[in-house]
Amino acid sequence: MTDTTFDEFVRQALPGLARYAYVLAGDRHAAEDLLQDSLVRAMGAWSRIRQDGNPVGYVKTIMARTNVSWWRRRRPSVAVSENLAATDGALDSVEHRDELRRALATLPPLQRTVLVLGFLDGADDEEIASLLHRRPATIRSLRHRALRSLRRDLRIDELRSLDRAADLQETP
Amino acid sequence: MTEKLEELLATEFRDGPYELLVDADRLTATARRRRSRRTATTAAAAVCGVALAATAGVGLVNVFDPGPGTVQSASSAAATSPVPAPSTVAPQRVGADGVRLGDAVMRGLPAEAKLVDAGVTAGRPSTAVLPRTGDRAVLSVPAGGSAQTELAVVVGAEDRPGLPGVPDPQDWFGSLGGAQALLTVDDSAETTYLTMNTPAGRRWHLAATGPDAAARLDLIRSGGGGPGPPRGVTRRRRRARPHRVGGRRDGHRRLIHPRRPPVPARAGPATPASWGASHVIRATRIAAHPTTNRSAAATPASSPGATTIAAAQNTQARATTPQETTLPPSKHPQGAPGRRTRNTVV
Structure with missing residues (x-):
């Protein structure tokens, strides 16, 4: 049964x-x-x-x-970013998402799990801390480090310039 | 930009192409197989742990346990050895003072010793610790009144059980023809043990059980050997002490009768030719115990007072002829009785 x-x-x-x-x-x-x-x-x-x-x-x-x-x-593992199929046709979005996935693949499992629990499940720091048996401050620190690493890998300056260019193009 | 990155992450996790095609049936079957394997591994590890713990516990107990080869004082009284396996060859009396066990012969037994039927001994557990294998014989000797002293003899046993009791080295161990002997006294079980390893490779186990410790020791000595020259020594004189020979721990001293007539030298083989063997442990009593004296008087044909364990393994071996002579009294300035020596012709 x-x-x-x-x-x-x-x-x-x-x-x-x-x-x-x-x-x-x-x-x-x-x-x-x-x-x-x-x-x-x-x-x-x-x-x-x-x-x-x-x-x-x-x-x-x-x-x-x-x-x-x-x-x-x-376990020995090698972070290999996969070439996931693009779901939208925008070239910039594809490039951004590919870079984002590559950057996510370099994150440690704990930082990635904190991001997933926060941005996919919408759990706050206390819930994540309770779930992972960590302190809320530890969760905040882990999230901060993960976002900083992603910002560095995603070349935020280029993204910012691209965003500005896009904004300028959209502005009549 | 932080908000932009967070939006990207939320979109990525929510709408990203993270579709994983997995067969549910295959996945559950694999999970169930792994689960059973993990259970079996856990059970096997538990069994191994229990086995290791049991082994370690037994080893720890053995460390603190004296073991069968060491001295056992109190526990041996209650312990009873299992019923020994019946010998394939029934023991036979040889002459008046001997008994044959297989191809080995033990001599020097008291004349009143009676061979106990193997069927009687097989049915009752013995308090004496004896080997399980080997040719064996049980003899009963009256020890005064209704008391009986029982002598169990085992020869050629493969197993070597430890001897219970307190070791009691005897001074006649050195005259056993090079045999290694160990005698222990287990007063709680009223048993005296003697084990001997002869140079020929034969192993004897003797156990005398009875209420009288002195009678047990005498019976053991009559069966195991007494003072005398080792085998192969030609005309070796034993330096006798005039008034006391041999020491006994029970305080009893065997005295030499001052007017004992000299024993004439006896020529000829002491044992039949079929018993003549090289594996002879012989001992000549300088002052025979009364029990042995009776035996010697009753069997004048045999060597008087001599105790011999003869093994007829090698019939082509050298014949042995023990002879006893008495030195002239002139060599004893104090008028001590003549020293009896032994002339062994090899």
């Missing part, structure tokens, strides 16, 4: 969980591993997760903690 319910849950929630794992990991293969590890853990505690009533949130929490866990950080 428990296995059947878990299978049904996986079938229903897999698309969202897979995307969440991909966003957290930033790599396709790492995302598959992260998703599988999280599901293995969730299977072991499925009776408790089912009683909690929010299995999706529970699994996402497992994913976030697994992504920043010490054991996963010990």
Whole structure:
């Protein structure tokens, strides 16, 4: 009964969980591993997760903690930015997004997880701190470092000039 | 610009092409397989941990346990050795003072020693610690009144059990023809043990059980050997003390009878030719114990007072002829009895 319910849950929630794992990991293969590890853990505690009533949130929490866990950080990995397919036709947007993904790929897992939890889930610092077993000040520091690193890698001056140029072009 | 970057991040995470195509059935099957494998690994690790802990615990116990080869004082009384495996060869009496165990012969036993039937001994557990294997014989000797002293003899055993009790080295150990001997007394079990390793490679285990410690020791000595020259020594004189020979821890002294007539020298082999062997541990009693005296009187054909454990393994070995002579009294200025020496012709 428990296995059947878990299978049904996986079938229903897999698309969202897979995307969440991909966003957290930033790599396709790492995302598959992260998703599988999280599901293995969730299977072991499925009776408790089912009683909690929010299995999706529970699994996402497992994913976030697994992504920043010490054991996963010990694994040798090479940050490789993938050439994700562009979804819009604007050349500047494609360039910006590609640079952004490359910059995100260089972030440590903990900083990336803080950004994902903040900008995708909309969680505040206290919630992120509670979820990752860190202090809120630590979360703020991690976010600040992540944004500073992204700004440096994204060549903010060029972006700013591009934005100004775009603004000038739009202005009649 | 910070707001711009945050907007870019939110858009990227929300609308980015992070679609991961994963088969749900395959994923759940893999997760279930990994889960079972993790459970099995955990169980195996737990079993290994328990096994290691048990092994370490047993090793720790063995460190503090005296072990079978060391002295055991109190626990040996309650401990009973299992019923020994019956020997394939039944022991046989050889003459009046000997018993044959397989191809080995033990001599010097008291004449009143009776061979106990193996069927009787096999049914009851013995308080004596004896090897499980080897040819064995059990003899019963009356020890005064209704008391009996029982002597268990095992030869050629493969296992080597430890001897319980307190080691009690004897001065006649040096006259065992080079054999290594260890005698222990376990008063709680009323048993005296003797184990000997002969130079020929034969291993003897003797256990005398009875209420009288002196009787047990005498019986052990009669079976294991007594004072005498080692094997292979030709006309070796033993320096005898006139009034006391041999020391016994129970305070009892064996005295030489001052008017004992000299024993004439005896020629000829002391044992039949079929028993003649090179593996002979022989001992001549300078002052024989009364029990042995009775044995010697009852068996004049055998060497009087001599205790011999003969093994007839090598029938082509050199014949041994123990002879006893008495030195002239003139060499004893104090009129001490004549020293009895032994002339062993090899």
